[in-house]
Amino acid sequence: MTADAMSAARKSMAKLRRAPEPDILKPLIQRADSDSATRYKIMGEASGLLADLRAAQNKGWVNQFLQQYQLNSSEGLALLSLAEAFLRVPDPATADFLIADKLGDADWRAHTGKSNSRLVNSATWGLVVGRALVGEGQAGPLRRLIARAGEPFVRQAVGAAMRMMGEIFVMGRTIDEALKRMKKPEHQGFTASFDMLGEAARTQADAARYFAAYTKAIDAVGRVAGAGHSISVKLSALHPRYEVAQYDRCVPALTEMLEALAVQAAGRGIALTVDAEEQDRLDMSLDIIGAIAGLPALDGWDGFGMAVQAYGKRARPVIAWANALDRVMNVRLVKGAYWDTEIKRDQVEGLENYSLFTRKAATDVCYLACARDMLDAENIRPAFASHNALTVATIVEWAGNTREFEFQRLHGMGDGLYERLVREHDYRCRIYAPVGGHKDLLAYLVRRLLENGANSSFVHQLADEHKSDEELLADPVEKVKAVGGTRHPSIALPRDLYQPERINSAGLDLGNRVVLEAVQAAVNTPHPLMAEGAMAAYDAVSVVEAIDRAHAAFPAWTAREVDERAGMLERLGDSLEEHRDELMALCIQEAFKSIPDAIAEVREAVDFCRYYAARARADLQSVELPGPTGERNMMHLDGRGVWATIAPWNFPLAIFLGQTVAALVTGNTVIAKPAPQTPRIAARAVELAHQAGVPEDVLILVPGGPEVGAAITADLRIQGVAFTGSTGTARRIAQSLLADEERAILPLIAETGGINAMIVDSTALPEQVVQDVITSAFRSAGQRCSALRLLLIQEDVAPGMIEMLKGAMDLLTVGDPGDPATDVGPVIDRAAYDKLMSYRDAVHDKWLKTVPVPDEGLFVPPTLIEIDAIEELKQEWFGPILHYATWPSGKLIETIGRVNEKGFGLTMGLHSRIARAAEVTEAHAHIGNLYVNRAMIGAVVGSQPFGGERLSGTGPKAGGPHYLFRFVAERAVSIDTTSAGGNASLLSLDEGGI
Numbered sequence: 001m002t003a004d005a006m007s008a009a010r011k012s013m014a015k016l017r018r019a020p021e022p023d024i025l026k027p028l029i030q031r032a033d034s035d036s037a038t039r040y041k042i043m044g045e046a047s048g049l050l051a052d053l054r055a056a057q058n059k060g061w062v063n064q065f066l067q068q069y070q071l072n073s074s075e076g077l078a079l080l081s082l083a084e085a086f087l088r089v090p091d092p093a094t095a096d097f098l099i100a101d102k103l104g105d106a107d108w109r110a111h112t113g114k115s116n117s118r119l120v121n122s123a124t125w126g127l128v129v130g131r132a133l134v135g136e137g138q139a140g141p142l143r144r145l146i147a148r149a150g151e152p153f154v155r156q157a158v159g160a161a162m163r164m165m166g167e168i169f170v171m172g173r174t175i176d177e178a179l180k181r182m183k184k185p186e187h188q189g190f191t192a193s194f195d196m197l198g199e200a201a202r203t204q205a206d207a208a209r210y211f212a213a214y215t216k217a218i219d220a221v222g223r224v225a226g227a228g229h230s231i232s233v234k235l236s237a238l239h240p241r242y243e244v245a246q247y248d249r250c251v252p253a254l255t256e257m258l259e260a261l262a263v264q265a266a267g268r269g270i271a272l273t274v275d276a277e278e279q280d281r282l283d284m285s286l287d288i289i290g291a292i293a294g295l296p297a298l299d300g301w302d303g304f305g306m307a308v309q310a311y312g313k314r315a316r317p318v319i320a321w322a323n324a325l326d327r328v329m330n331v332r333l334v335k336g337a338y339w340d341t342e343i344k345r346d347q348v349e350g351l352e353n354y355s356l357f358t359r360k361a362a363t364d365v366c367y368l369a370c371a372r373d374m375l376d377a378e379n380i381r382p383a384f385a386s387h388n389a390l391t392v393a394t395i396v397e398w399a400g401n402t403r404e405f406e407f408q409r410l411h412g413m414g415d416g417l418y419e420r421l422v423r424e425h426d427y428r429c430r431i432y433a434p435v436g437g438h439k440d441l442l443a444y445l446v447r448r449l450l451e452n453g454a455n456s457s458f459v460h461q462l463a464d465e466h467k468s469d470e471e472l473l474a475d476p477v478e479k480v481k482a483v484g485g486t487r488h489p490s491i492a493l494p495r496d497l498y499q500p501e502r503i504n505s506a507g508l509d510l511g512n513r514v515v516l517e518a519v520q521a522a523v524n525t526p527h528p529l530m531a532e533g534a535m536a537a538y539d540a541v542s543v544v545e546a547i548d549r550a551h552a553a554f555p556a557w558t559a560r561e562v563d564e565r566a567g568m569l570e571r572l573g574d575s576l577e578e579h580r581d582e583l584m585a586l587c588i589q590e591a592f593k594s595i596p597d598a599i600a601e602v603r604e605a606v607d608f609c610r611y612y613a614a615r616a617r618a619d620l621q622s623v624e625l626p627g628p629t630g631e632r633n634m635m636h637l638d639g640r641g642v643w644a645t646i647a648p649w650n651f652p653l654a655i656f657l658g659q660t661v662a663a664l665v666t667g668n669t670v671i672a673k674p675a676p677q678t679p680r681i682a683a684r685a686v687e688l689a690h691q692a693g694v695p696e697d698v699l700i701l702v703p704g705g706p707e708v709g710a711a712i713t714a715d716l717r718i719q720g721v722a723f724t725g726s727t728g729t730a731r732r733i734a735q736s737l738l739a740d741e742e743r744a745i746l747p748l749i750a751e752t753g754g755i756n757a758m759i760v761d762s763t764a765l766p767e768q769v770v771q772d773v774i775t776s777a778f779r780s781a782g783q784r785c786s787a788l789r790l791l792l793i794q795e796d797v798a799p800g801m802i803e804m805l806k807g808a809m810d811l812l813t814v815g816d817p818g819d820p821a822t823d824v825g826p827v828i829d830r831a832a833y834d835k836l837m838s839y840r841d842a843v844h845d846k847w848l849k850t851v852p853v854p855d856e857g858l859f860v861p862p863t864l865i866e867i868d869a870i871e872e873l874k875q876e877w878f879g880p881i882l883h884y885a886t887w888p889s890g891k892l893i894e895t896i897g898r899v900n901e902k903g904f905g906l907t908m909g910l911h912s913r914i915a916r917a918a919e920v921t922e923a924h925a926h927i928g929n930l931y932v933n934r935a936m937i938g939a940v941v942g943s944q945p946f947g948g949e950r951l952s953g954t955g956p957k958a959g960g961p962h963y964l965f966r967f968v969a970e971r972a973v974s975i976d977t978t979s980a981g982g983n984a985s986l987l988s989l990d991e992g993g994i
Contacts, residue, residue, distance in 0.1 A: 005320070005323075005324035006290075006321055006324040006325070009317045009318070009320040009321035009324060010286075010317075010321060012314075012317035012320070013282075013283075013314040013317045013318065013321070014514070016313045016314050016317065017313065017314060017355055017509075017512065018313070018351065018352055018353035018354065018355055018509070019313060019353065020353065020487075021313075021357060021358065021359075021362060021485055021486065021487050022484060022485035022486055024313050024485075025357075025362055025365060025366075025480055025485035026485065027369075028316065028365050028366050028369040029365060029369075029477055029480060029481060029485070031316075031368075031369035031372055031373070032365045032366075032368035032369040032372065032476075032477050033477050034394070034397075034398075034477075038397060038398075039475070041397050042390070042393045042394050042397045043393075045393035045396055045397060046389045046390045046392075046393035046394075046473050047469060047473070048420075049389040049392055049393055049417055049420075049421075050389045050469055050472060050473065052417065052419070052420055053389060053414075053416045053417050054416075055416060056415040056416025056417075056419075057415075057416070078102040078103065079102070081102050081913060082098065082099065082102040082103070082158065082162070083162050083166075084765075084913065085098060085763040085765075085913035086098060086099075086158060086159065086162050087159065087162050087163070087166075087439045088439050088762070088763070088765075088766075088797075089762045089763050090762060090796045090797060091762055091794075091796040091889045093889045093890045094761060094762045094763060094794070094796070094889055094890075094914075095158075097914050097916070097917070098763050098913065098914050099158055100916075101914045101915050101916050101917075168412045169410075169411060169412035169413075169434065170197075170411070170412075170433075170434045170435065170436065171192065171194070171411050171431075171434060171435055172433075172435050173435070173436065173437050174435065175194060175196070175213075175216060175217040175220040175221070175435055176220060177435075178192070178194055178433055178435045179220060179221070179224060179227075179229070182227070182229065182431075182433070187431065188423070189419075189422040189423050189429075190418075190422060190429050190430065190431050191227065191228040191229050191230070191428070191429075191430045191431070192229045192230070192411075192430060192431045192432075192433040193229070193230045193231065193232045193271075193273060193332075193408070193430050193431070193432050193433065194217055194221065194229065194230070194231055194232065194433050194435050195232040195234075195275070195432060195433065195434050195435065196210065196213040196214055196217055196231075196237075196435050196436060197435060197436030200234075200236040200237065200240075200242070200767070201236065201237050201238065201239065201240040202240055202767050202770050202771065202804055202807065202808050203240055203804055203807025203808055203810070203811070204240060204807060204810065204811070205807050206237075206240060206804075206807070207237065207238050207239055207240055210234075210237040210238060211238055211257060211261075214231065214233055214238075214261055215260075215261065215264060217231055217435070218231055218261065218264050218265050218268055218270065218272070219264075219268065221268070221270050222265075222267075222268025222269065222270050225268060225269040225270050229270065230270055230271035230272065230273060230303070230430070231261075231265060231270065231271070231272050231273070232272075232273050232274075232275050232307075232432065233258070233261060233272060233273070233274055233275060234275045234277070235254050235258070235274060235277060235281070235284075235285060235288065236277055236281070238254055238257050238258070239253055239254050239257075240807075240808070240811055241811055242254065242277075242281060242284070243280075243281075244280060244281070244283075244284065244510065244511050244512075244513055244516060245510065245516065245595075245820040245821055246813075246821055247284060247513060248821070249813075249821065250284070251284055251287055251288060254288050255287075255288050255291045255292065258274070258288060258289075258292050259291075259292055259295060259297075262292050262295070262298060262301075262304060263295075263297055263298065265301075265303060266297075266298055266301035266303060266304075269303075270303060271303035271304070271305060271330060272303060272304060272305070273305040273306060273307060273330060273332055274288075274289055274305070274306045274307065275307050276306075276307040276308065276309045276334060276337065278338050278341070278342055278345075279309075279312050279314075279342055279355040279356060279511070280355075280511030281511075282312065282314065282318070283512075283513060284513075285306075286318070286321065289306050290325065292304065293325045293326075293327055293329065294325075294326065294327075298327075299327075302327075302328045302330075302381070303330065304327070304329065304330065305329055305330025305331060305332060305381075305383070306322060306329065306330075306331060306332070307331075307332040307333075307334055307385075308322070308331055308332070308333050308334070308370065309334055309335070309336040309337065309356075310333060310334065310335050310336060310363050310364075310366045310367035310370055311335055311339055311356045311357055311363040311366070312336065312355060312356050313354075313355060313356060313357065313366075314355075315366055315367075315370050316366065316369060316370055316373060319331065319333075319370050319373045319374055319377065319380070320373070322377075322379075322380060323373075323377040323378065323379050323380050324379075325379065327379065328379050328380070328381055329379060329380055329381070330380075330381045330383060331374060331380050331381070331382060332383040332385055332408060333367060333370055333371060333374060333382065333383065333384050333385060334385045335363050335364070335367055335385075335386065336356065336363065339356065342354075342355065342356055343356070343358070346494055347494045347497055348940075349494070349507040349508075349509070349510075350494050350495070350504050350505050350506050350507030350603060351494050351507055351509050352493075352494070352495070352506070352509075353493060353494075354487075354491075354493075354494075358487045358488040358491040359479075359480070359483070359487070359488045360476075361476040361479035361480050362476075362480055362485070364388070364391065364476035365476050365477055365480050367386070367391060368391070368394060368476070368477070371384060371391075371394070371395055371398070372398060374405075375395075375398060375399055375402075375405065381404070381405070382404075382405040382406075383405065383406045383407070383408050383430065384405065384406070384407050384408065385407070385408035385409065385410075385432065386407070386408075386409070387409060387410070387413055387414035387417060389417065389472070390472075390473045390475075390476075392407065392417060392418075392421075395407075396421070396427075403426055403427060403428065405428075406427075406428035406429060406430055407421070407427060407428070407429040407430070408429065408430045408431070408432055409429065409431060409432065410431075410432050411431050411432060411433045411434065494507075498942060501611075501614045501942075502607075502610040502611055502613070502614045502942075503610060504607070505573075505577070505602075505603035505604070505606035505607045505610070506577055506580075506603070506606075507599060507603060508580075508599050510595070510596065510599075510820070516595075516820050519581070519584070519595060519599075519820075520595065520818065520819070520820055522581040522582075522584070522585065523581065523584045523585040523588050523589075523595060523598065523818055524585070524588075524818045525585060526585075526589070527582060527585045527586050527589055527680070529586065529680040529683060529684060530586075530589050530590065530680065534680070535679055535680060535683065535703065538679060538683050538701055539679075539703055539704070541700070541701065541702050541703070543671075543702060543708060543711040543712055543715070544715070546671055546700045546702050547642060547671060547712070547715050547717050549697040549700060550642045550670065550671055550697060550698070550700055551641070551642050551669070551717050552697065553669050553695060553697035553698050554639065554641055554642060554668070554669045557639070557667065557668075557669055557695070557698045558638060558639035558667035558668070560667075562616050562617060562620045562621065562665070562667075563617060565616065565664060565665045565667065566612075566613035566614070566616045566617050566665055567613070567693070568664075568689075568692050568693040568694050569609045569610070569612060569613040569616075569661050569664070569665055569692075570609065570610060570613045571692040571693060572609050572657075572661065572688060572689050572692040572694070573605075573606045573607075573609035573610045573613075575688045575691065575692055576602055576605055576606045576609065576657075576685075576688065577602070577606055579684075579688065580599075580602050582684070583598075583601075583602050583605075583653060583681070583684065583685075584598035584599060584601075584602060585598075586653075586680055586681045586684060587601050587602070587652065587653060587681060588817050588818050589818075590652070590677075590678050590680050590681055591649060591650070591652050591677070591678050591681065591828070592781075592817045592825045592826050592828065593780070593817055593825070594779075594780070594817045594822055594823070594824075594825055595817070595818070595820050595822075597779070597780050600938065601651065601652075601653050601654050602653065602654075604651075604653075604654035604658070604941060605653045605654045605657045605658065605685070607940070607941035607942065607959070608654065608657055608658035608661060608662075608941055608958075608959065609657065609661050611941045611942045611959060612658075612661055612662050612665050612963075612964060613665060615961060615963075615964055616665040616666065616964060619637075619961075619964060619965070620637045620665075620666065620667075620964065620968070622634055622635065622636045622637075623635045625972075627974070630976065630977050630978040631974065631975065631976055631977060631978075632974070632975040632977055633972065633973070633974050633975075634972070634973045634974075634975075635970065635971070635972050635973075636970075636971045636972075636973065637666070637965070637968040637969070637970060637971075638667060638968060638969050638971055639666055639667025639668040639669075639967070639968065639969070640668055640719040640720050640747075640967065640968065640969050641668060641669070641717070641718075641719030641720075642668065642669050642670070642671060642717055642718055642719055643663040643668045643669070643670050643671070643718070643720045643721070643722065643967065644670075644671045644673065644712045644713055644718050644720070644721045644722070645659040645660045645663055645670055645671070645672045645673070645721075645722045645723075646659075646673045646709055646712075646713075646721065646722070646723045646724070646725065646733075647659060647660075647672070647673070647674050647675060647682065647724060648675055648724045648725045648785075649674075649675035649676075649677040649678045649828050650780070650783045650784060650785070650828070651724070652674060652675060652677075652678035652681040652682060653681050653682075653685055655724050655751075655958070656672065656674055656681070656682050656685060657685050657689075658941075658958055658959070659672075659722040659724065659749075659958075660672045660689075660699065661689075662722070662963055662964055662967055663720070663722060663967050664689075664694060664698065664699060665964070666964050666967040666968045667968070668719070668720070668967060669697070669698045669700075670698070670699050670700070671700055671702050671712055671718070672686060672699060672700065672701050672702065673701075673702050673703065673704065673708060673709055673712060674701070674703055675725075676703070676704060676705045677828050677829055679701075679703035682701060682703070683701055683703070686699060686701040706729075709733075710732075713736050713737060714736055714739075716740065716743055718746070719744070719746060720746055720747045720748070720749075720966075720967065721733055721737065721747075721748050721749070722749040722967075723748065723749065723750045723751070724750075724751040724752075724785070725752065726752060726753060727752040727753060727951050727952070730748075730750040730752050730953075733748060733750070734748055734750070747966050747967075748954060749954055749955075749956070749966055749967075750953050750954045751785065751946075751947050751948065751952075751953040751954075751958060752785070752906075752948065752951065752952050752953050753785050753876045753878065753904070753906065753952065754785065754786075754789075754876060754904035754905065754906030754907060754948055754951070754952040755789050755790055755873055755876055755902050755904050756786060756787060756788055756789050756790065756904075756906055756907040756908060756909075756936060757788075757789070757790040757791075757792055757870075757899045757908055757909070758772075758773065758776065758788050758790070758792065758908070758909030758910070758911065758936060759792045759887070759892070759895060759896070759899075759908070759909065759910050759911070759912075759921070760791070760792065760793045760794060760797075760801065760910075760911040760912075761794045761892070761911070761912045761914065761917060762794045762796045762797045762889070763912050763913035763914055763917075764797075764911035764912055764913065764933075765911075765913075766797070766800060766801050766804055767804070768911070768933065769801060769911045770801065770804045770805050770808050771808075771935075772909070772934060772935040772936070773788060773791060773805055773808075773882070774805075774808050774809070774812070775935040775937065776788035776909065776935045776936040776937055777789075777791070777862075777880065777882040778809075778812060778823065778824055778862045778880045778882070779823070779824075779937060780937070781824050781825055781826065781827055781860065781879060781880050782862075782878070782879045782880035782881060782882075783827060783828065783832075783878060783879060784937050785906060785907075785948075786906060786907040786929065786936055786937045786939065786946070787878075787936070787937060788882060788909065788936050788937075789873070789876060789877065789881075789882065789883060790870065790873055790883050790884075790885070790899070791882055791883065791884045791885075792870070792884075792885055792886070792887050792895060792899075793884070793886055793887070794886065794888075794889055795886035795887065795888055795889070796889055798886045802848065802864075802884065805849075805864065806848065806849040806864065809849050809851055809862055809864065810851070812824055812851050812862055814851060814852070814853045814854065814859055814861070814862070815854055815859075824851075824859075824862055824880055825859075826857050826858040826859050826860075827858050827859075827860050827879055827880075828858075829858065830858065832858075832878065832879065833858040833860060836860045836877060836878075836879040836881060837860060839877055839881070840860070840861070840863055840881065843865055846865045846866050846867065847863060847864070847865060847866075848864040848865065848866050848884065849863070849864040850862065850863045850864070851863075860879050860880055860881070861880070862880040862881075862882075863880065863881050863882070864882050864884055865881065865882065865883050865884065866883075866884050866885070867883050867884070867885050868885065869885060870885055870895070870898045870899060870902075871898065871901075872885075873902075876904070892917060892920055892921070893920060893924055896920075896921060896924045896925050897924065899925070900924075900926045903950055903951045904948070904950060904952045905926045905927050905928055905948045905949040905950040905951065905952045905953075906927070906928050906929065906947075906948035906952035906953070907927065907928065907929045907930075907931065907936050907948075908921070908925050908927040908929070908930050908931070908936075909930075909931045909932075909934075909935075909936040910930065910931070910932045910933070911932075911933055912932075912933070918932045926949065926950060927948075927949075928946070928947050928948035928949050928952060928953065928955075928957065929944065929946055929947075929948075939959065940959070941958075941959035942959055942960075944959070945957035945958065945959045945960025945961070945962075945963070946958050946959055946960075947960075
């Protein structure tokens with residue numbers, strides 16, 4: 001095969017990356033289809049395999065346990081949640097809370113005696129008793145009798161059960177244990193591909209540990225090379241920054257590490273397969289795999305391979321690319337491991353389409369088309385990983401008499417599907433066998449179970465006794481044909497996520513390196529407004545003259561129909577998207593935003609325009625109210641007059657426009673004052689608003705410093721103020737609005753900062769915590785109102801999490817915000833820099849970790865500072881500075897109370913696998929926005945309305961359904977309709993049938 005064939009395959013991948021599903025599926029259907037005679041043979045084989053599977057289900061207690069507690073039941077989900085977290089909880093009190101949380105609400109008694117397995121029924125009885133022991137409250141003789149001994153007993157029993165569950169799905173805690181287990185009779189005739197549970201590394205230490213585990217495993221498997229076992233490697237386990245934006249950093253390093261492992265495996269005479277990753281990483285993975293495949297040192301070794309995910313739209317050209325490599329490649333075809341995560345990511349990022357199929361049947365069709373390509377390929381040694389009887393039967397029929405391929409299945413899943421094929425018909429099957437400690441494997445285990453137990457999956461449907469053989473073996477090709485290859489109707493395109501209310505803002509696919517490079521070039525082109533003197537005309541605006549104009553323009557503007565004003569906002573939203581590159585460039589060049597933050601800034605501004613337009617149309621119409629006959633009662637919502645909107649520098653486009661367009665659409669004229677650090681972004685936004693139809697006297701930009709803001713708010717013609725910034729400035733504005741006793745009492749919408757805490761208990765997944773802490777504390781150089789300032793970790797798990805956090809901080813790149821690789825840019829100005837650096841120096845003895853920064857520029861090093869108590873942090877430090885303290889087990893409510901006492905109320909985070917912990921936090925935290933098991937920044941307009949309380953703001957929440965009401969005057973009109981000569985409506989009533 002030629003380099004041209006490889007190039008053609010890569011071009012095909014790029015074309016299909018986000019193409020519409022019908023376009024992609026049309027050729028796949030043709031390739032995956034079978035004629036009626038072949039279909040008849042396939043159905044015969046599939047029926048036999050299905051019978052084998054059903055027989056295996058009735059034999060194994062694990063299969064029966066999973067059948068009894070299906071994943072669409074509250075009991076099944078409770079058990080999985082317990083399994084995911086329990087073994088990593090070191091303290092008894094939290095372990096008991098976790099058990100009570102997961103066992104306490106489910107109806108275990110309904111499952112008693114329902115299984116054919118005595119062991120399953122015994123386990124169910126144990127769950128019934130366990131619920132009695134850990135149930136809520138102290139009532140009941142059993143609870144009181146064993147209050148002292150009961151919970152430790154249950155805790156030990158649950159721990160034993162979780163370890164036993166782990167042993168079912170994990171081949172061994174060590175590679176030697178796994179190799180020994182593969183010799184047992186139940187694995188006769190099978191080989192294994194050992195996966196060292198290399199989930200994504202978060203630190204260099206993680207990556208080094210995984211690399212060492214792989215090298216050890218290769219040595220161990222190499223000692224028994226004749227057994228035919230192999231090793232699976234995850235690239236994301238070998239580098240903690242395996243990201244497209246970090247391409248130049250991670251791809252060379254990963255290529256070097258994979259080369260070392262491949263050379264070692266070749267020397268040992270065993271096979272090595274590179275596992276599949278998320279779709280964003282596919283191009284990087286191919287670059288790395290292609291480099292290894294071309295190494296002269298590996299000539300003659302036929303053990304190198306890769307996995308391909310059939311749920312990806314690019315799966316088939318990836319097969320073609322692998323076949324075009326100048327060597328034999330082992331290709332493992334799988335259906336896909338990250339489907340729900342990737343669907344959500346594409347929605348969150350507002351991408352034009354999905355990179356994968358939205359219907360399970362479409363994935364099955366793609367799988368079959370790829371399988372046929374692989375069977376026909378000259379340079380591919382196929383491996384088909386599936387638990388689906390119809391898929392396996394189809395491949396058996398298509399392959400004919402050849403055995404030059406193998407099947408694969410997950411350890412602990414699909415028992416019964418392959419035994420007859422292997423032992424009676426000489427087919428080969430390899431078991432994908434996880435290896436690792438039970439404490440580390442359970443998050444992985446739960447994900448695998450969910451993948452293979454989703455409602456649409458064959459494994460889940462097999463466990464449903466109401467499903468007939470015909471339903472289980474329905475042809476996916478016919479299913480896809482029946483719907484014309486269309487997208488699943490319940491999975492809207494990201495653009496349509498908020499329909500019919502509005503169109504979602506469009507994002508950029510930064511997982512596409514071509515797109516990323518184009519964006520980088522665009523945003524680093526100097527914007528004309530950044531030239532010296534470009535803002536001179538705006539700086540000359542007189543406050544008095546501006547308010548004169550806005551005051552005079554108010555009557556005509558407020559008289560316009562709501563629909564007309566809303567249409568202008570929608571045109572502005574469209575214009576912002578059309579000018580996205582230049583607006584991003586301004587955000588980066590003037591406000592030092594990173595590329596992802598600049599995209600988010602433009603998208604949020606667009607969302608504000610479209611959301612407030614939709615809310616205005618729905619909420620600002622006059623309403624007729626009920627009353628007695630002969631009376632007409634109406635409620636009108638009208639503009640108040642001239643509003644001042646005063647915006648911050650940290651969201652110079654999104655908040656600047658969000659406040660402004662809310663005031664405009666409600667019928668007010670606006671004096672818009674940007675922060676003195678970021679007037680150029682505001683100037684361009686106002687210019688686009690005027691082009692969208694907003695009259696120049698209705699929206700007037702008045703740049704300047706605090707003295708300009710004071711002059712604006714002091715003018716008695718100002719009828720309301722919307723402000724985002726510091727608590728101190730908000731206080732001064734509030735006082736100025738009340739200074740003149742003859743002045744009307746005006747509305748003030750203030751959104752300020754906060755000492756935002758994240759509380760982490762011992763059930764939390766450390767890797768997720770660290771990722772969310774890094775994002776929440778250091779993204780945007782910590783210059784977000786919502787940014788994490790105070791990390792509170794339960795003392796039982798704090799040391800390990802802090803070590804992981806320190807390792808993750810080591811990986812932060814501080815530098816030019818226009819560089820895609822940059823994580824942390826400079827702070828906004830010299831005053832901010834000096835204030836933050838002075839504070840850091842004052843608490844130097846409490847640093848736990850800091851990060852090197854460039855010598856030139858206003859770069860504040862990301863810093864982790866340990867404090868002895870929550871009360872020690874007195875104020876918000878608006879930069880990349882994170883404070884950390886611990887809290888004792890069982891003191892969640894008290895810890896929340898201590899945070900409340902600081903007086904702020906903007907954002908709070910909670911990381912816990914205990915549902916009741918979230919309920920407790922929600923009930924006790926005096927907070928505007930609570931984020932559970934996720935990062936604390938990035939609120940989405942219309943989905944997560946944002947704003948605080950107490951010292952953190954007045955409300956209502958920006959981007960929420962109540963925001964516009966603060967900008968209007970409510971006016972009620974009551975008319976006595978009888979005063980003009982009687983009640984006509986009453987007098988005109990007929991007899992009503994009497």
